[in-house]
Amino acid sequence: MIVAVKRNRKSKFIKFISLVVLIAMFGGYYYHMNKTFEEKQKIELAEKQAQKIEEEKKEKAKKDVERAILLEVEKAVDLVGQEHIKHVKLIENKIVIVCEPDTNLDALIVRYGVMALIKRTLNEIVIAVDVNFILKSKLNEKK
DSSP, X not given: OOOOOOOOHHHHHXXXXXXXXXXXXXXXXXXXXXXXXXXXXXXXXXXXXXXXXXXXXXHHHHHHXXXXXXXXXXXXXXXXXXXXXXXXXXXXXXXXXEEOTTOOOHHHHHXXXXXXXXXXXXXOEEEEEEHHHHXXXXXXXXX
């Protein structure tokens, strides 16, 4: 018996074309995903930079507030005289200065007026100044 095998060149051509199309599809998909990934990275990088700038601004503002408070405390200590000061503390939103009982507070009274709460006892004088008052006065100076 003689068996004749027909070779179909069209089926090989179709297989070759479908393989090329399949490779082209994968290449197109890779190219598309690469572009979207790059765009996402650019957006994330821009967001991170904006967030970093915002954090730096907040940190700078905090340092400015701390510096203003410390300068005000230094001025208050200089006005009273460092030898008369026992303690200086920051409690909640108040600067509390504890002095000896024979301290002259006229300079502080002139500087802060009624904003300084003064309590005199037999052993010490306690002066409390509101931090918000200090910060508002510093903001008005800058403007």
